[in-house]
Amino acid sequence: MAEADFITRLRRLATHPAARGLADDAAVLGDLVLTHDMLVEGVHYLPDDPAEDVAWKLVAVNLSDLAAKGAVPLGVLLGYPLGEAGWDARFVDGLERALARFEVPLLGGDTVSMPRGAPRMMGLTALGRSDIAPDRRGARAGDDLWLAGAIGEAGAGLAIARGVPGPAALLAAYRRPQPLLALGRALAPHAHAMADVSDGLLIDSARIAAASGLAVTIALDAVPCSPALAAFAGADRDSRLRAATAGDDYALILAAAEASAPALAALGAVRIGRFAAGEGLALRWRGAALAPPDRLGWEHGSAL
Numbered sequence: 001m002a003e004a005d006f007i008t009r010l011r012r013l014a015t016h017p018a019a020r021g022l023a024d025d026a027a028v029l030g031d032l033v034l035t036h037d038m039l040v041e042g043v044h045y046l047p048d049d050p051a052e053d054v055a056w057k058l059v060a061v062n063l064s065d066l067a068a069k070g071a072v073p074l075g076v077l078l079g080y081p082l083g084e085a086g087w088d089a090r091f092v093d094g095l096e097r098a099l100a101r102f103e104v105p106l107l108g109g110d111t112v113s114m115p116r117g118a119p120r121m122m123g124l125t126a127l128g129r130s131d132i133a134p135d136r137r138g139a140r141a142g143d144d145l146w147l148a149g150a151i152g153e154a155g156a157g158l159a160i161a162r163g164v165p166g167p168a169a170l171l172a173a174y175r176r177p178q179p180l181l182a183l184g185r186a187l188a189p190h191a192h193a194m195a196d197v198s199d200g201l202l203i204d205s206a207r208i209a210a211a212s213g214l215a216v217t218i219a220l221d222a223v224p225c226s227p228a229l230a231a232f233a234g235a236d237r238d239s240r241l242r243a244a245t246a247g248d249d250y251a252l253i254l255a256a257a258e259a260s261a262p263a264l265a266a267l268g269a270v271r272i273g274r275f276a277a278g279e280g281l282a283l284r285w286r287g288a289a290l291a292p293p294d295r296l297g298w299e300h301g302s303a304l
């Protein structure tokens, strides 16, 4: 089943308001923010990626959902399958470093065994607290779409991890994403809606629009492209489209009113699009309409 179809089935079960219609990055129960993301070997990371980096990534992708809700992390719970002893020990070392770096306590979890030869997978629940947790459903017609953080670097890093020669900084974007926690808290008071970019800039922007009952237009040429990414992947239209659909970015996107523009620009966010009445995603490139690609980003699913 496709991921979206499965979540659609779950929505019937998730009627509690804290579930936010399963249309947000996290559940919000009073001022508590709760999220859970998993990593699967071969799907989210490569089998020969360092165990320390896998632990980092597991923490970072969950804290990124807290960042998108403007939350301060309170703690995490780990679900972990035992495998090769050396790998497991390095994972714990990496986890220790990530938790220390983000000043988050490990509160608990569960440890299991896996059938021999099965790929590793692990889950983490992260809890945070936020006074203002912007919902993906809150964008308003006329709001601008803003981006904070880099797009496309992790996608380039995946190619490098697979063996294409390229700079360490891009590889690090893939293996050691940085959740934008402080930035998320600074952006949240301005955001009518906010999300992190995990599946891709285009698909996650389209999800804010869909959750808010709006259309969104993105100026692809307004999406920043770092010199390192341009040198590695090029900066032409097709490479910018690849960057905008690669995912794994853990940047933040938000909908905000014009009045917030100076504050958002001062925080380093970049205006890349606009919400309007209607539905769907439209793209522009150098002032002209550009047909969106068939694939807007990463979607899990099984062909079975």
Ligand SMILES: Nc1ncnc2c1ncn2[C@@H]1O[C@H](COP(=O)(O)OP(=O)(O)OP(=O)(O)O)[C@@H](O)[C@H]1O
Binding pocket: 007, 010, 019, 021, 022, 023, 024, 025, 026, 027, 036, 037, 061, 065, 198, 199
């Ligand atoms: N197996 C599941 N059980 C309950 N809720 C789920 C399940 N899978 C997804 N959801 C919910 O669906 C919504 C969307 O989840 P999704 O994973 O797309 O968001 P995300 O975690 O921000 O993105 P990503 O996983 O790409 O980082 C969230 O409310 C999430 O809690």
Ligand SMILES: Cc1ncc(C[n+]2csc(CCOP(=O)(O)O)c2C)c(N)n1
Binding pocket: 037, 038, 042, 043, 044, 045, 046, 061, 158, 198, 199, 246, 247, 248, 298
């Ligand atoms: C080996 C390997 N191949 C492909 C990718 C790309 N990828 C996998 S899952 C995902 C979306 C985020 O995950 P989720 O939606 O589960 O949070 C992305 C962009 C990767 N990271 N590693």
Ligand SMILES: [Mg+2]
Binding pocket: 025, 064, 065, 068, 195, 196, 197, 198
């Ligand atoms: Mg998210």
Ligand SMILES: [Mg+2]
Binding pocket: 036, 037
């Ligand atoms: Mg998720």
Ligand SMILES: [Mg+2]
Binding pocket: 198, 199, 298
């Ligand atoms: Mg996803």
